Amino acid sequence: MSASGIKTFARQAEQYYQRGVAAARGGQREMAERLLRQAVRLNPHHEQAWLWLSGVLDDPDDIAFCLRAVLDLDPDNERARQGLAWLEQRHGQRDTRRSTLAIGVATTPATDPWWATWRRTQRTWLWTLRTLLLIPIVLLGATLIARELILRQPLPTFVAARELIVAPPAPTAAPVPTSSTPARSDPAAVERYLAAVAVERQRLREATSAYRETTDRGRTTLQRATATQQLRDELAQRYAALAQLQPPPDAAATHRHYLDALRMEIEAFDLLLEYYRTYDTAHANAAALRLQEARAALAQAVSSLDALAAAVATHDAPAGGF
Structure with a gap:
């Protein structure tokens, strides 16, 4: 003993x-x-x-x-x-x-007397049984705690839904054509192009509105990540549809800038989704910076599109694009 x-x-x-x-x-x-x-x-x-x-x-x-x-x-x-x-x-x-x-x-x-050996055996079996019963309880508790912490993870402040600006700012005055600008595009072609762009922009506004509504009501990371993925996929679809359009000559530069802005938005949401998967703040910061760049580029492109639409409406379509 x-x-x-x-x-x-x-x-x-x-x-x-x-x-x-x-x-x-x-x-x-x-x-x-x-x-x-x-x-x-x-x-x-x-x-x-x-x-x-x-x-x-x-x-x-x-x-x-x-x-x-x-x-x-x-x-x-x-x-x-x-x-x-x-x-x-x-x-x-x-x-x-x-x-x-x-x-x-x-x-x-x-x-050792027989009762001492029996007592030790009983104690050993008792502790073994307690350990076997405790292991699954501890694992289940740890899993539930981890799941609750993940679900309660707040949305990063730098990607608040209301900061995702899709609607353009007030249109600026159209550029004054100079004597060196090329010939004007056919107004009918410009109108068809702007109408096609308007359809894609409306779809983007609807997707953004749905994203804002979900993220405003959603209180878990899972809900916000799902809404982010849906908006990112919608951006990619609209980008593909716009890339197939053939803009008139005086809208070609604006068209390229608009596509570049959408591409930057897609990259920003990719970084945000990566943050939701890894909780690495480096991805969150990169997403915020890329989104800021996309918003600036998008505002400039939309301003030029609206100026072009205003010129067509007065039968004075500008030449030379941006």
Whole structure:
């Protein structure tokens, strides 16, 4: 047996001994006998427990067994010598082998008793069972906590939905054509081009409005990431549709600038989606900068488109694009 196990049994034996002495002093002999028996079983070297146990027993053989156990531990114990001498004088020489205490009790135990091994086995199985039950509970709790933290992740402040400007600013005055500008485009061709662009711009406004509504109501990262992905896909579709248009000569430069602005917006939303996947602030900062560049380019391109539309409406289409 390990030293820690021996100390544990010794502490328990001392507790039984103290309670047994208290019961004996209170006149509860049967209770005292049970407690002191347990004390000497746990610690056969407890001299005082043997001595007190001899005082609450009735059988002479049991009393003699206890007193001889005390003398085995301390040959100079005078109380045990006197008690054994009195017992032999009154009842004659006693055969301690007939004592019921001899069963399972030894004054010098060489190995662990069966109950000590059983107790250790029970404790081992109990701790093993508790560990096996605790592992899935801990894993489930950790998973739920991580999921809740991810779902409650706030939307970065630099990409607030209301800052996504799709509607253009007030149109500026159309550039004044110079003598070096090329020939004007066919007004009918310009009108068809502007009408096609207007359809794509309207779809972009509707997609942006839906994005704003979702992100304003959505309180989880998952909802905002889904809305961001949907708007990014809509931007890509509108970019592909506009790239297939054939702008008139005086709208070619504006058309290229408008496509460049949409491409920058798509790149910004790609960076934002990467942030939602990794929570790396470097992607968030890059998305904010790219979005700012896209907004500036988009405002310039939209201003030129509106100026072109105003000129066509007055049958004075400008030549030379931007």
